[in-house]
Amino acid sequence: MGIKLSQCFIAVDDHDKAIPFYRDVLGLEVRNDVGYENMRWVTVGSPEQPDVEIVLEPPLADPNATPADRQAVAELLAKGMLRGVIFTTDDVDATFERIRAAGGDVLQEPMDQPYGVRDCAFRDPAGNMLRFNQPRKG
Template sequence: MDFTIHQSYLPTDDPDKALEFYRDALGFEVREDVSDEAGRWVTVGPAGQPDTSIVLEPPATDPDITAEERRTIVELMAKGSLGCIVLTTPDVDATFERVRAAGADVVQEPADQPYGLRDCAFRDPAGNLVRINQG
């Protein structure tokens, strides 16, 4: 089988702040920006990779989840324990400096890991962990 990851979803409770991170700090393109009564979905992706996207979605909009489940989702987001994505860049140090200069929440400065990667990490405005590997 041959697969390509087309979309990945991350919860966000403030699409405008999410755009400041993904578009302005990371340099992603905005592919779609759709709103309805349930919220706002913003699709972003790396320039030059039109088949790969991240959908920044309002949390807990599934009509089949309970009020208790919604509270749990909001609590996990507040702790930064709900979403995660790992990106790869050719120069993790330069990327780190650009993203940090944009005011992103630094979790880990660039470091050589014992398992062979050099990486860094940030939290997006909704608390999702964004790891960036050098590749």
């Protein structure tokens, strides 16, 4: 029995800010952007991985959530403490420069990590941490 990743979720507080960042800055495809009642289902993904998507979801999509729950989740999102995604790239330094030049919010410049990768980190418009890495050479 084989198991593969199909979708992962990342919370965004404004789809209209998130979509241009993921599409135009990161170069991901918008695969779905569908409204349904008071919800919006947006998925993005790399052209190199047609079977894997990131769902850009509201911070708390649970209709039974209390106002206090919604406030708590909004505060965690603003601090960048909900989720993160790690991307692999062929050239972390070039990726870093491209995202920074597009106005990306830099968390960490490229550096070699002791666990065998060179990586950098940014925040998306909602505050989520996005890391970009490549295997370290040598």
